[in-house]
Amino acid sequence: MLFEQSFRDNVYLIRKNKIDCLKKAILVTYPDKFVIQEALGLAEAGGYEVAKLITQRYLSKAKYGMGSGKAEELKSTLKDLNADAILFDEKLRSVQIYNLAKLTGVEVINRERLILEIFNKRASSAEAKLQVQLAELRYEIPRAREKVRLAKMGEQPGFFGLGRYDVDDYYRMIKKRIAIITKKLKRVSKRRELYRFQRLRTNLPLISFAGYTGAGKTSLFNILVNERKDTDKGLFTTLTTTTRSLQLSGSRVLVSDTVGFISRLPPYMIEAFKATLEELTHANLVLLVIDASEPLENMIRKYQSCVSVLAELGVSPLNVLPIFNKFDLTNMDETEDKIKALGMVPQDVVITSAKTGFGIDALKSKISEMVYARVPTSLTSA
Ligand SMILES: Nc1nc2c(ncn2[C@@H]2O[C@H](COP(=O)(O)OP(=O)(O)OP(=O)(O)O)[C@@H](O)[C@H]2O)c(=O)[nH]1
Ligand SMILES: [Mg+2]
Known part of the structure; x- marks a missing residue:
């Protein structure tokens, strides 16, 4: 019981720190424009002000992730800029986090931890909160033993009071909490299943939005079903699935908005969000x-x-309709070139702008055409 309380206190402290103030951080990532852009987006969404960007070709070196010389340099830059965290855009083992925190005296947040912090800030529904907790515990489990062992060697930022624990007790407590949350999520999943069953009985096909975070899923969902769900340029605005019904010409379908994807998303996070x-x-x-x-x-x-x-979720490519959104920011020639470059033909995709409403009618017709060409006739005669 004592362990659980203390564990919760730690998590609470971590959260409180992150939510209340904009932390000044140094971002360490790869020298690649796309990767840098995405890492900056994640930092911003996590509530960090990036005081300096450091790029390195290799971030998996044994001791600090980065080379020792560079780590020393990082230490003095942190001092000069008065920054209080390192955002390390790669997976790091606990021992690497520990070494870097010990050398620099500041908290080290790796890519997975940062994504979890963002999820934490954004999770509003009970289900999303459970999913985030599960992802956090799954992140923790392979590190639990090593973390406690390291904490016993001397407390470093990010290893809050773990030194007091017995290694096995801490590990067992995490396991127990995972079991409890998984059980609760199963219940949610069952409820969804029941709902799905009811939907089948009402003969309504389900259309679901998917795509990279920030592509405009919620914006399009809002237009289609007349909703006002939050949309934002920050990453991971949506964490909970919302389903609404939509009247198409002569027929009704259900439309769902879902959580966005990101590159290098660890499998256990997909696993945690499986119910969604x-x-x-x-x-x-x-x-x-x-x-x-x-x-x-x-x-x-x-x-x-x-x-x-x-593919990991088992979605058949035949059931996927690509939508090229934000057309207002580009033009037809460029868009068609991009469609071809992705190996698609313009007839098989829809071009839209959630901002101007361009292509929304075409999208509705395409949905009707695709759904009713596939759904068994027993489902179409509602
Ligand atoms: N110019 C332009 N901006 C758009 C369009 N569609 C969406 N946006 C903007 O893009 C940003 C992201 O839109 P969202 O609808 O929140 O994106 P999302 O895919 O739901 O993102 P997540 O929930 O984070 O996965 C917002 O700032 C929107 O206003 C569009 O057609 N044109
Ligand atoms: Mg969204």
């Missing part, structure tokens, strides 16, 4: 939203991340 993402597995049609205004290189990388997450 399951909507995609069961959808009759997945609307894969792509930001048409982006440079081709970024678009390809984001598209590939989406395709691999969809």
Whole structure:
């Protein structure tokens, strides 16, 4: 009981620190424009002000992730800039985090931890909160033993009071909490299943939005179903699935908005959000939203991340309709070139602008055409 309370206190402290003030951080990432852009977006969404950017070709070196010389340099830069955190845009083992925190005296937040912090800030529904807690615990489990052992060698930022624990007790407590949360989430999943069953009985096909964070899923969802869900240029605005019904010419469908994807998303995070993402597995049609205004290189990388997450969720490519959104920021020639570069043909995609309303009618017709060409006739005669 004591352990659990203390664990909760630690998590609370970590959260409180992150929410209340904009922390000044140094961002360490790879020398690649796309990766830098995404890392800056994550830093901003996490509530950090990036005081300096350091790029390194290799971030998996044994002791500090980065080379020892560079780590020393980082230490003095942190002092000069009076920065209070290092954002390390790669996975790090506890021992690497510990070494870097010990050398520099500040907290080290790796990419996974940063994504978890963002999720934490954004989670508003009970389900999203549970999913985030589960992702946090799954992040913690392979590190638990090593972290406690390291903390016993001397407390460093980010290892808050863990030294008091017995290694096995801490590990067991995390396991226990995972079991409790998984059970609660199963209940939520069951409820969704029941809902799905009811939907089948009402014969309504399900259309689900998917795509990289920030592509415009919620903006399009809002237009289609007349909603006012939050949209924002920051990453991961949406964490909970919302479903509404939509009247198409002569027929009704259900439309869901879901959580966005990002590159290098660890599998355990997808696993934790499975209850939310399951909507995609069961959808009759997945609307894969792509930001048409982006440079081709970024678009390809984001598209590939989406395709691999969809594949992991077991979504058939035949059930995916690509949507090139933000057309108001580009033009037809460029968009068609990009469509071809992604290996698609213009007839098989829809071009939209959630801002101007361009292509929304075409989107509705395409949805009707695709859904009703596929759904067994027993479902179409509602
Ligand atoms: N110019 C322009 N901006 C758009 C368009 N669609 C969305 N946006 C903007 O893009 C940003 C992201 O839009 P959202 O709808 O929140 O994106 P999302 O895909 O739901 O993002 P997550 O919930 O984070 O996964 C917001 O600032 C929107 O106003 C569009 O067609 N044109
Ligand atoms: Mg959204």
